[in-house]
Amino acid sequence: MDKIPITNIGFEKLEEELKNLKSIERPKVIKSIAEAREHGDLSENAEYHAAKEKQSFIEGRIADLENKITRAEVINTKKLKSSKIIFGATVTLGEVGNNKQIVYQIVGTEEADVENGKISISSPLARALLGKSINANVEVYSPGGSKEYEVENIEFV
Numbered sequence: 001m002d003k004i005p006i007t008n009i010g011f012e013k014l015e016e017e018l019k020n021l022k023s024i025e026r027p028k029v030i031k032s033i034a035e036a037r038e039h040g041d042l043s044e045n046a047e048y049h050a051a052k053e054k055q056s057f058i059e060g061r062i063a064d065l066e067n068k069i070t071r072a073e074v075i076n077t078k079k080l081k082s083s084k085i086i087f088g089a090t091v092t093l094g095e096v097g098n099n100k101q102i103v104y105q106i107v108g109t110e111e112a113d114v115e116n117g118k119i120s121i122s123s124p125l126a127r128a129l130l131g132k133s134i135n136a137n138v139e140v141y142s143p144g145g146s147k148e149y150e151v152e153n154i155e156f157v
Contacts, residue, residue, distance in 0.1 A: 003073040005087050005121065010111030011074045018065040021058055029055045068110055077105075080156040085129045087121055092153035093129075096137065101152065106130075 006014070029051055036048035077088035085091055090105040104119045106129065112120035119126050128140045129151070136151045 002071065004068060004071045004108055004110065005075055006068075006072045006108040006110055007088055007105075008074050008076045010108060011069070011072055014065055014069055014072070014110065018062065018069065021062050021065070025058050026055075026062070029058055077156050082156075083133055083154070085132050085151065085154055088156060090155050090157050091129060091151060093138075093149040094152050096148040096150055102149075105157075 032051040033048065033055060036045055036051050039045055039047065075088050077090075080086065080088050082089070085106065087106055087108075090103060092101060092103050094101050102117075104117050104125070106121050106126045107118045109120045109122055112118055112123070121127075121130075124142045125140050128138050132138055132151050134151050134154055137148060138151065139146055139148045
């Protein structure tokens with residue numbers, strides 16, 4: 001079974017979601033199913049079918065989260081030190097030919113959120129950045145075309 005790299009913050013979020021599903025959402029949907037059963041004929045009971053569908057989703061998500069948590073390799077990014085870009089690094093990039101600066105943290109696939117500055121270690125940009133140092137130029141090829149960046153800063157937060 002392969003280990004999944006994840007930051008300590010991402011791991012805590014997975015655990016919180018699992019706890020919420022088990023202690024709040026699961027009992028709530030069980031109650032909804034019981035109430036819908038009381039309404040009689042289940043074959044034409046939309047509330048019952050909706051509740052059963054929601055229960056199926058919740059149980060599937062619980063199984064998925066439990067699997068990810070058992071396979072997680074938790075990495076505390078605050079304890080990392082490197083002059084090169086590695087998993088967990090927060091990288092400041094300058095777009096070559098443009099005065100734009102972007103900041104991304106390289107995280108596990110489960111916690112990637114581009115809008116909040118977290119890119120998956122398996123993304124084209126992260127793969128191109130791994131192993132690079134400050135002042136290195138990186139050309140990234142993606143479906144939208146290629147872009148060139150300069151690594152301006154590397155930190156671990």
